Amino acid sequence: MSGLYLHIPFCKQACHYCDFHFSTSLGLKGSVVEAVVRELALRHAYLGPHAVLNTIYFGGGTPSLLSAAELDALFAAIHKHFAVAPDAEITLEANPDDLTPPKLRELAASPINRLSIGLQSFHEPHLRLMNRAHSAQESTVAVQQAQAAGFENISVDLIYGVPAPDHRIWAQDMAAAFALEVPHLSCYALTIEPGTVFGRQAKKGRFLPPPDEFVAQQFEMLLEQMQRHSYQQYEISNFCQPGRESRHNSAYWQGVPYLGLGPSAHSFDGHNRQYTVANNHQYVQAVLEQGHVPATIEHLTTLDRANEYLMTSLRTAQGCNLTYLRDTLGVDLHQQHSVYLRELHRTGLAELTPSILRLTNRGKLLADHITLELFQSSDSATTGSSTPVNS
Incomplete structure (x- = not known):
């Protein structure tokens, strides 16, 4: 049992809370995809000679920016170098504004069988505060159109602990998410990281996160509503209908080996971790021009x-x-x-x-x-x- 993670480090715009590695310049997107294909060849032995992929996860960044041709190239390379289980869970993270009907038809025709959609909120002012690229209306429409396109295995992300005068907006966000009847919800407290826009604003006193008690109350509301709607909390931030856990993330938490590809991706072979450089240009240059993956191994005691x-x-x-x-x-x-x-x-x-x-x-x-x-x-x-x- 093994997993494959592919980091697609590109976004249309920078969310004010995000500290993941990404670029809003798409100029290197094709080269990064080419380099990930090459990295598959260079590191296909990482998981052992008889590894079978039970999960494949496209994360980022915004993997829904990949074209159909780029996805085809990645899947061709994956199947060239790995055995993939017939029932493998294959997830693609997506932003609502990318999930147009033509895009959803492309994705439905691909091997992808699970979507993780970054809604974050159904409240327009909160989306603007976080600098999300989609609108509140697109939050709902994207999920509904994905369901109409044949995607039943859908997870949506929500963020709580966003500054507000009371808990009404959070209650409305949860109600809107439950109304979509998706099998999986990931709900995260807003975290202010130093290198983000919010982090810099908070340091200057221009952004004031809510008190811990406010965030804790919203977490308690979340647990109450999840139980009321028969969702199981199988990890602190992850909830699902019975039997609908994310197999990929569950494998992480159980210590199952996985191979991470792309700039900033992490890998774990059961004993050691490997961290690829978080720089798109350095990654592309090393893999495509020098034929090696610029990475550091952490030997775990x-x-x-x-x-x-x-x-x-x-x-x-x-x-x-x-x-x-x-x-x-x-x-x-x-x-x-x-x-x-x-x-x-x-x-x-x-x-x-x-x-x-x-x-x-x-x-x-x-x-x-x-x-x-x-x-x-x-x-x-x-x-x-x-x-x-x-x-």
């Missing part, structure tokens, strides 16, 4: 793997498997943090058994803090190292 497992597993509905953590990664939380674990259980922040630590809804509000408390320090193991690599 058992300590690194334990901390990563803690961070991801505590965000999921399954929780942290304490037996796996102890027997496979050598970390015994019952022994090392017995008092803290009992306190989490006593205060209703977590469910605790001899083999499982699972956060409650109240605990999920403090997930980052709880994880940091449980993180293993470098005093007990050797830290990982990073090595540049040409592949």
Whole structure:
């Protein structure tokens, strides 16, 4: 079981909250696609000789900017170098303004069988505040037209914690999303990152994010409404109808190996991580002209793997498997943090058994803090190292 991620680092315009690697200049788009095709040839052995792709994910950036010819070239290269499972989940992230009827017909004729649509909000002023390229009307129409084109497996993104006088806009956003009857919803709190427009504005006092209590109240509203509409929270920010989890993202959280292609993409082979340079020109030049992938390998110690497992597993509905953590990664939380674990259980922040630590809804509000408390320090193991690599 393996996954493939393709990073398409191009957008029509820059959202004010986004700190992913992307460019609003599309001049190198064709060259990046060509380089990703070449990278597939250079790194096809990364997942092992018998790897079968169960998931393929086009992320970005805005992969819906790819033309039909560019998608065809990428799929031809994928099938040339990998076996793809017949029932593979193949996801493409899309912005609503790209999903015109002709574009949807192109996508429906391709191997793509799942769309992840970045709506973010149905409220026009919030879309303008975030500098989204689509309108509130396009938020609804894009999903409806995708459904009419034959896409049933659809996820939509929403952002909460946007500055507002009260919670009415967030309540309306959730109601509009539920009305679309999509099987999957990803809902994220607005995060102010230093290198973003919002981050720079906040530093100058021109943007004031809402208080933590306001954001927490909207998260609690989200949990209540998801339960009311029979969506399961299988990860802190991800909700689905029964059995409709994102297979690709679930594999990430379970530590399944995956290959990431394109500038800024990450890969994981089960023991080490690889990070490709986050620069389109450098990436294209290295891959197409020099025949190597400009990347750095991070050699993960058992300590690194334990901390990563803690961070991801505590965000999921399954929780942290304490037996796996102890027997496979050598970390015994019952022994090392017995008092803290009992306190989490006593205060209703977590469910605790001899083999499982699972956060409650109240605990999920403090997930980052709880994880940091449980993180293993470098005093007990050797830290990982990073090595540049040409592949």
